[in-house]
Amino acid sequence: MTEQPSRIRVWHRPMRSRDRGEHHRVATPLELLFDLCFVVAVGQAAAALHHALAEGHAAHGVTSFAMVFFAIWWGWLNFSWFASAYDTDDVPYRLATLVQIAGGLTIAAGVSRAFEGDFRVIVAGYVLMRLSLVGQWLRAARSVPETRPAALRFAAGIALCQVLWILRLFLPPSTAAVTFVAVVLCELAVPVVAERSARTAWHPHHIAERYGLFTLIVLGEVILSATNAVKEGTSESGHLGALISLAAAALVLVFSMWWLYFDRPGHARLVRRPGMFTAMSWGYGHYFIFASAAAVGAGLEVAVAYDTGTLHLSGVAAALPATVPVAVFLLSVWLLHIGPTNECRPIAIGFPVTAVLVLAASFTPAPIHVTAGLAAALVVLTVVATHGSPSPA
Structure with a gap:
C-alpha cells in the first residue's frame, strides 16, 4: 500500500512549466527517437527531389520538396518547442508523442504521392500528428494556469489549421499553390498570436x-x-x-x-x-x-x-x-x-x-x-x- 501513490505518479504526473534557467536541460531519449523517425521523412523528400531533378523537372521538384518539407519541419518544430516548455515524461505524454511519431512516419509514406500532386496521405499523417499535439496543449492549459491563455490559443489555432488542410484537399488543383501558401501563413501565425498573451517557458x-x-x-x-x-x-x-x-x-x-x-x-x-x-x-x-x-x-x-x-x-x-x-x-x-x-x-x-x-x-x-x-x-x-x-x- 505504501508504494501505490508512487506508481500513480509514475503513470500520470501533473504537467508543469519548465524553468527557463534550468541547469543540465538536455534532449531526452524520447526526443531523440522522435528525430530519428522524422529523418525517414527527410530522406524520402530528398530522394523524391533527386528523381525530379534527374528527370529534368527542376521547378516541379523544388516546389514539391519545399511543400513536403514544410509539413516535416513544422511538425518537428511544434513538438520540439512544446517539449522544451512542458516535458513531463509520464505515460500519457509518451503515448501522445508516439502518436506524433506515427504521424511523421505516415507523412514519410506519402512523400512520393505528394510529388505527384496527391497530398492525401501526407495530410492524414499531418492531422494525426497535430491533433495529438492539440491534446497536449489542452493538458497544459488545464495544468499550468499561468500559461493557460497561450495554451488554449495554440490548441484552437492548430485545430483550425488542420480543418483548413483537410478542406484544401477538396479544392480544384488550380488553387493548390495559393491555398497552400494561405494555410502555411495561418500555421506560422498561430505561435505569434498565442504567445502574445502569455509566453511559454521554453529553454x-x-x-x-x-x-x-x-x-x-x-x-x-x-x-x-x-x-x-x-x-x-x-x-x-x-x-x-x-x-x-x-x-x-x-x-x-x-x-x-x-x-x-x-x-x-x-x-x-x-x-x-x-x-x-x-x-x-x-x-x-x-x-x-x-x-x-x-x-x-x-x-x-x-x-x-x-x-x-x-x-x-x-x-x-x-x-x-x-x-x-x-x-x-x-x-x-x-x-x-x-x-x-x-x-x-x-x-x-x-x-x-x-x-x-x-x-x-x-x-x-x-x-x-x-x-x-x-x-x-x-x-x-x-x-x-x-x-x-x-x-x-
Missing part, C-alpha cells in the same frame, strides 16, 4: 540543442545519399577515379557545413536577445537551414549521375542542384548564427561572399570540388579570424 539551451541535433541528422542523411549514389556509380566501368574524387569533395563539403553551423553556440543569440521576435525569426529561419542541407544530398546524387554519364543534363544544370542549396545554407547560417553586424568582420563578410562564389562555381568544370574548396576555405577563415579558439558557450 534556450535545450531548444538550441534540439535544432543542432536535427541538423546533425540531416547532414547524416546527406552523407547516406552521397554514399549510396557513389556505390551505385561504381558499377559503371571507367568512372572509379572520378567517383573517388567526387566522394572526397562531398565529404569535405559536409564536414565544412557541420563546422560552420556548430562553430558558434546556437543558444547565444536566444540568450542575448530573449524577445519573441528573436525566437520566431531564429526558429522559423531554420527551415532554410534544414531544407537546404537536405537538398544538398539530392544535389550530390545528381552530380554523381552526371559524372558517370547516366544523366543527360548540361554541366551547369547538373551543378545547380548542389551549389544553390549550399549557398542558401551559408546565407541562412550567416543570418541566424553569425549576423551581418558580427564584431569579427572577416567572418561576417566571409559567409555571403562565399555563398556568391559557390553559385559562381556552378559554371566551372568541377563545381562540387570548387564548392567544397570554398566551404573549407571559409572554415579556415573562421579558425584564423578567431585565432583557433573555440567559441564561448
Whole structure:
C-alpha cells in the first residue's frame, strides 16, 4: 500500500512549466527517437527531389520538396518547442508523442504521392500528428494556469489549421499553390498570436540543442545519399577515379557545413536577445537551414549521375542542384548564427561572399570540388579570424 501513490505518479504526473534557467536541460531519449523517425521523412523528400531533378523537372521538384518539407519541419518544430516548455515524461505524454511519431512516419509514406500532386496521405499523417499535439496543449492549459491563455490559443489555432488542410484537399488543383501558401501563413501565425498573451517557458539551451541535433541528422542523411549514389556509380566501368574524387569533395563539403553551423553556440543569440521576435525569426529561419542541407544530398546524387554519364543534363544544370542549396545554407547560417553586424568582420563578410562564389562555381568544370574548396576555405577563415579558439558557450 505504501508504494501505490508512487506508481500513480509514475503513470500520470501533473504537467508543469519548465524553468527557463534550468541547469543540465538536455534532449531526452524520447526526443531523440522522435528525430530519428522524422529523418525517414527527410530522406524520402530528398530522394523524391533527386528523381525530379534527374528527370529534368527542376521547378516541379523544388516546389514539391519545399511543400513536403514544410509539413516535416513544422511538425518537428511544434513538438520540439512544446517539449522544451512542458516535458513531463509520464505515460500519457509518451503515448501522445508516439502518436506524433506515427504521424511523421505516415507523412514519410506519402512523400512520393505528394510529388505527384496527391497530398492525401501526407495530410492524414499531418492531422494525426497535430491533433495529438492539440491534446497536449489542452493538458497544459488545464495544468499550468499561468500559461493557460497561450495554451488554449495554440490548441484552437492548430485545430483550425488542420480543418483548413483537410478542406484544401477538396479544392480544384488550380488553387493548390495559393491555398497552400494561405494555410502555411495561418500555421506560422498561430505561435505569434498565442504567445502574445502569455509566453511559454521554453529553454534556450535545450531548444538550441534540439535544432543542432536535427541538423546533425540531416547532414547524416546527406552523407547516406552521397554514399549510396557513389556505390551505385561504381558499377559503371571507367568512372572509379572520378567517383573517388567526387566522394572526397562531398565529404569535405559536409564536414565544412557541420563546422560552420556548430562553430558558434546556437543558444547565444536566444540568450542575448530573449524577445519573441528573436525566437520566431531564429526558429522559423531554420527551415532554410534544414531544407537546404537536405537538398544538398539530392544535389550530390545528381552530380554523381552526371559524372558517370547516366544523366543527360548540361554541366551547369547538373551543378545547380548542389551549389544553390549550399549557398542558401551559408546565407541562412550567416543570418541566424553569425549576423551581418558580427564584431569579427572577416567572418561576417566571409559567409555571403562565399555563398556568391559557390553559385559562381556552378559554371566551372568541377563545381562540387570548387564548392567544397570554398566551404573549407571559409572554415579556415573562421579558425584564423578567431585565432583557433573555440567559441564561448
